[in-house]
Amino acid sequence: MKKLLLGNEALAQGAIDTGISGVYAYPGTPSTEITEYIQNSKIAQELNIHSKWSVNEKTAMEAALGMSYAGKRVLTVMKHVGLNVAADVFMNMAVSGINGGLVVVVADDPSMHSSQNEQDSRNYGKFAMIPIFEPTNQQEAYDITTYAFYLSEQLALPIMIRMVTRLSHSRAAINIGKRNTQNTIKLSKNPHQFQLIPMHARNRYQHLVGIQSDIRENSENSYFNKFIEGPNTSMGIIAAGIAFNYLMENFENDSCPYPILKISQYPLPKRQVKKLFDKCKKILVLEDGAPFIEELIADYFDENKKVIGRLTGHLNRVGELNPDNIAEALGFERTFANKIPKIVTPRPPELCVGCAHRDLFDAINQLKTENTKQQVFGDIGCYALGSLPPYESINTLIDMGASITMAKGASDAGIHPSIAIIGDSTFTHSGMTGLLDAVIENTPITVIISDNSAVAMTGAQDSAASGRLINICKGIGVDKDHLKVITPLHKKLDENIDVIRNEINYKGVSIVISQRPCVQLSKEKKDQLKKLKQVAIN
Numbered sequence: 001m002k003k004l005l006l007g008n009e010a011l012a013q014g015a016i017d018t019g020i021s022g023v024y025a026y027p028g029t030p031s032t033e034i035t036e037y038i039q040n041s042k043i044a045q046e047l048n049i050h051s052k053w054s055v056n057e058k059t060a061m062e063a064a065l066g067m068s069y070a071g072k073r074v075l076t077v078m079k080h081v082g083l084n085v086a087a088d089v090f091m092n093m094a095v096s097g098i099n100g101g102l103v104v105v106v107a108d109d110p111s112m113h114s115s116q117n118e119q120d121s122r123n124y125g126k127f128a129m130i131p132i133f134e135p136t137n138q139q140e141a142y143d144i145t146t147y148a149f150y151l152s153e154q155l156a157l158p159i160m161i162r163m164v165t166r167l168s169h170s171r172a173a174i175n176i177g178k179r180n181t182q183n184t185i186k187l188s189k190n191p192h193q194f195q196l197i198p199m200h201a202r203n204r205y206q207h208l209v210g211i212q213s214d215i216r217e218n219s220e221n222s223y224f225n226k227f228i229e230g231p232n233t234s235m236g237i238i239a240a241g242i243a244f245n246y247l248m249e250n251f252e253n254d255s256c257p258y259p260i261l262k263i264s265q266y267p268l269p270k271r272q273v274k275k276l277f278d279k280c281k282k283i284l285v286l287e288d289g290a291p292f293i294e295e296l297i298a299d300y301f302d303e304n305k306k307v308i309g310r311l312t313g314h315l316n317r318v319g320e321l322n323p324d325n326i327a328e329a330l331g332f333e334r335t336f337a338n339k340i341p342k343i344v345t346p347r348p349p350e351l352c353v354g355c356a357h358r359d360l361f362d363a364i365n366q367l368k369t370e371n372t373k374q375q376v377f378g379d380i381g382c383y384a385l386g387s388l389p390p391y392e393s394i395n396t397l398i399d400m401g402a403s404i405t406m407a408k409g410a411s412d413a414g415i416h417p418s419i420a421i422i423g424d425s426t427f428t429h430s431g432m433t434g435l436l437d438a439v440i441e442n443t444p445i446t447v448i449i450s451d452n453s454a455v456a457m458t459g460a461q462d463s464a465a466s467g468r469l470i471n472i473c474k475g476i477g478v479d480k481d482h483l484k485v486i487t488p489l490h491k492k493l494d495e496n497i498d499v500i501r502n503e504i505n506y507k508g509v510s511i512v513i514s515q516r517p518c519v520q521l522s523k524e525k526k527d528q529l530k531k532l533k534q535v536a537i538n
């Protein structure tokens, strides 16, 4: 059977067909559609595959490890910066190993289309010493996923699949294979496997180091890594993941004259790299993201003058690869992308018309005229657009949850007013613990939780904060006299300014929940939220 699927959907279908019992994830572009596909899949529902969003990437990965502990197959999904949040469990579960097959999908965002950086997750996979896969196209996203679960169980290790934005978000017809049954509950035979106290962790770590040769050998013989002969040995090409696709787009009927080593599985197959190295006068390395392979090869052979790529300036050091910049590296003309005609006006991103954040920024900007020293610490979400004109209300944007903790640090340094703006979902993702730090010291900061009742930026997924914010803040220890709720509407501007002004003047932790649903939410969703709000206030 064939299906027309996004790269993300192909991967999700592969996971369903391999017999997963759950997916655990936090939404983040470009990874979100993987979980949404499973959530909307009728088969997944019939099979009772768990697919509810987690509060953050760390809780997602830990829950996935729990399901694997029970012997079942499980997928955990995040964007590249989400892996930073989950890095603790990620590194440790490489040491403990897994029981039921566990696949970690990390979607990188070269060129930073909707991210703060373009870090390359392959570095994390190498750091954890686990196998990494990098699909070349949508079919491989499907095939690799099904294989990765088997390899995970064979090696008893988590496996990483690295996706990139263009592959995640482009569509192709996919051959779908047979569906497997789910695993039944079956615990590990080793009672100490998941007890990483030093006496057991040392053994587990020794084991991880000990099986590295097996992992390398598996990659040397991988079906997904291919050595393709070519008559012109003046150059050999190593093309990883989607870069292989871009390369082939430069040649009719795949008639590349140079020998190619296609890489879709890591660790890098050293013998195959050596074969290419010995055969060719120079080596062009094509990889989306960091110069990960290029640097490794320099280490392997200590002859890095022969290797060209991103480090040598033959390709752009930052940003995405595409068929055009690869054409240039091959000495061809750039012919694929049309130049943007002058008639096209640049359109910087902006908040939707009617968005509640607009009214909040109006209030904050008016207060700035009263408090010229006011500093506003922002966070990840639609409201990050408040750093751009016409608002320019926000001074910082670093990572999930950094608004509250940065505001605290700045306040400790003597900055006043020190205001944090954080979304409801980001607050439950990683703002709550920072708030506890501030509450413990009663640090003079004002935290504005801009509650639009959704993870709006990634497509309005459910927010774990819905109906819970007030009780969470009270539970953390915020003084109820300094826990206010406002409705960000133009007609309430003066009233809202008064509330925020009073809280700014309080010399301790104060919270203002600025509450109005994202205008993109459906009517049903808004009605549902009204009920939840009642529950919270009562």
Ligand code: SF4
Residues within 6 Å of the ligand: 350, 351, 352, 354, 355, 356, 357, 382, 452, 456, 457, 518, 519, 520
């Ligand atoms: S998606 Fe929702 S929260 Fe985001 S800008 Fe639009 S209305 Fe505002």
